[in-house]
Amino acid sequence: MKLSALLHGHDHDVLHGDPGVPVTAGMTFDAGQVGSGSLYIAVPGHEEGGPGGVARALERGAVAVLVEDGGAPEDGAAGQACVVRVADTRAAASLAASRYYGEPGHAMDVVAITGTNGKTSVSYMVESALRLAEGAKVGVIGTSGSRIGQERIPMPRSVLSTPESPDLHYLLGHMRDRDTACAVLEATSMGLVQRRLDHVPVDIGVFTNLTQDHLDDHGTMAHYKDAKLRLFGGLCDRAVVNADDPVSAEILALMPGAVTTYGLDAPADYRASDLVVDAVGSRFTLHHDGRKYPAAIPVPGRFSVSNALAALAACHLLGHELPALVEALDRMPPTPGRLERFTTSRGVCVIVDYAHSPDSLEKVLATIRGFATGSVITVFGCGGDRDTTKRALMGEIAGRQSDLCVLTTDNPRDEDPERILDQIVPGLTSTATPFHRVADRRAAIACALSAARPGDVVLVAGKGSEPYQIVGELLLPFDDMTVVRELASAAG
Numbered sequence: 001m002k003l004s005a006l007l008h009g010h011d012h013d014v015l016h017g018d019p020g021v022p023v024t025a026g027m028t029f030d031a032g033q034v035g036s037g038s039l040y041i042a043v044p045g046h047e048e049g050g051p052g053g054v055a056r057a058l059e060r061g062a063v064a065v066l067v068e069d070g071g072a073p074e075d076g077a078a079g080q081a082c083v084v085r086v087a088d089t090r091a092a093a094s095l096a097a098s099r100y101y102g103e104p105g106h107a108m109d110v111v112a113i114t115g116t117n118g119k120t121s122v123s124y125m126v127e128s129a130l131r132l133a134e135g136a137k138v139g140v141i142g143t144s145g146s147r148i149g150q151e152r153i154p155m156p157r158s159v160l161s162t163p164e165s166p167d168l169h170y171l172l173g174h175m176r177d178r179d180t181a182c183a184v185l186e187a188t189s190m191g192l193v194q195r196r197l198d199h200v201p202v203d204i205g206v207f208t209n210l211t212q213d214h215l216d217d218h219g220t221m222a223h224y225k226d227a228k229l230r231l232f233g234g235l236c237d238r239a240v241v242n243a244d245d246p247v248s249a250e251i252l253a254l255m256p257g258a259v260t261t262y263g264l265d266a267p268a269d270y271r272a273s274d275l276v277v278d279a280v281g282s283r284f285t286l287h288h289d290g291r292k293y294p295a296a297i298p299v300p301g302r303f304s305v306s307n308a309l310a311a312l313a314a315c316h317l318l319g320h321e322l323p324a325l326v327e328a329l330d331r332m333p334p335t336p337g338r339l340e341r342f343t344t345s346r347g348v349c350v351i352v353d354y355a356h357s358p359d360s361l362e363k364v365l366a367t368i369r370g371f372a373t374g375s376v377i378t379v380f381g382c383g384g385d386r387d388t389t390k391r392a393l394m395g396e397i398a399g400r401q402s403d404l405c406v407l408t409t410d411n412p413r414d415e416d417p418e419r420i421l422d423q424i425v426p427g428l429t430s431t432a433t434p435f436h437r438v439a440d441r442r443a444a445i446a447c448a449l450s451a452a453r454p455g456d457v458v459l460v461a462g463k464g465s466e467p468y469q470i471v472g473e474l475l476l477p478f479d480d481m482t483v484v485r486e487l488a489s490a491a492g
Helices: 051-059 089-100 119-134 165-177 189-193 221-232 247-254 302-317 322-330 358-371 388-401 417-429 441-451 480-491
Strands: 013-016 039-041 064-067 082-085 109-114 138-142 145-148 182-186 202-207 236-242 259-263 270-278 281-288 291-297 340-343 349-353 376-380 404-407 435-437 457-461 468-471 474-477
Touching: 039 051, 039 089, 051 064, 064 089, 089 165, 109 119, 109 221, 119 138, 119 182, 119 302, 119 322, 138 165, 145 165, 165 182, 189 221, 202 221, 202 247, 202 302, 221 236, 221 247, 236 247, 236 302, 247 259, 259 302, 270 302, 270 358, 281 302, 291 302, 291 322, 302 322, 302 358, 340 480, 349 358, 349 480, 358 376, 358 388, 358 457, 376 388, 376 441, 388 404, 388 417, 404 417, 404 441, 417 435, 441 457, 441 480
Parallel strands: 039 064, 064 082, 109 182, 109 202, 138 182, 202 236, 236 259, 259 270, 349 457, 376 404, 376 457, 404 435
Antiparallel strands: 013 082, 138 145, 270 281, 281 291, 340 349, 468 474
């Protein structure tokens, strides 16, 4: 497709070359991924590119380059390539990517889920409900990667739950070409702020909750909330929101007449009562439109029931029959890394969960406390280069809710792991709960398993189903549940 067609109607200035040049090899923010025929988008601050990557992109065969002010190559350096200046490269990229891949989101239903916690769980529940109730082909894009059913979509390894717009529209195009009926994606706060979803036609936006997290990116809770609210400021047609969270009132004001609510405590369109939670799942009564439906999910916890309500509401709004959806959720498989359970030969229950914020850790531990018959041992840490204000708070929560804690490395990134642990310790010591410091994560899990007795519960928190640890710039292979099984097997 010609560059001029990709940018038609979007304000831009041609600085050099012919905007009629055909873009034949896709587009990218990463100068190292440019090939002959590519469009290179010089996003300021992007680690793999930016204005500093223009020369490299041209050398690798880029036929066109998008820049912002000050990002243009020197006179004569562009050769035959077309150089175009736009006010915001990310905004232009969202439009260009959508057009390049043929606006694929219009070929399927699209559900986008935002909130501090629950995005991955709700996306898995939507996929499971539609697949098990109707045999629908559903695509999922999020923290655990991208797939259609169990078919993984090949992509370069990434740590982004919401992919950059060129990758996002490529994935939607891949799903369209395989006749996918619905795409479910996680809409992170940074994904929304960085305009990755600007040209994705979202049929239903789901809001789960807002609690402290990502203040390293947004600075304040007000800015963090505003980022989440972008989804409901014109990016989705209808909304499904958690009536138990006060932010829902703001979404109702943004989208009058287009909001459906769910909740456990507040009045809502989809409501649960009579909750019974044990180690293997949750049972409840679903109330909707004057009718009651006995329901169950194979996941314990009040917050898990809240996630199920969100998924049921979204699927029902898409036109699917509620009784079949309720029945399907009772049969859904476990969500990897979300209250994922394993019992050792010694009778120790091990739970792996993604809980990496104060609210999510509090809720997971409260759920475990509700069914644990023995001691609760928690293995956790905090991510490096992320919100430091939550570290002591998470230490206090873990100490208050556990009988023993093992502090360890999460994803340290560019921080010293021991420094991160130093900042967690004050919260832990305020509770007087005993703890060990074991920076090596595998050794920390082994420590917890060796301390556990039959009937105890070991929670390994923070990374869920992530298959790696981020150390510096490296993604080192590491999967919590795989390590748990290996250590348990070796112990006999």
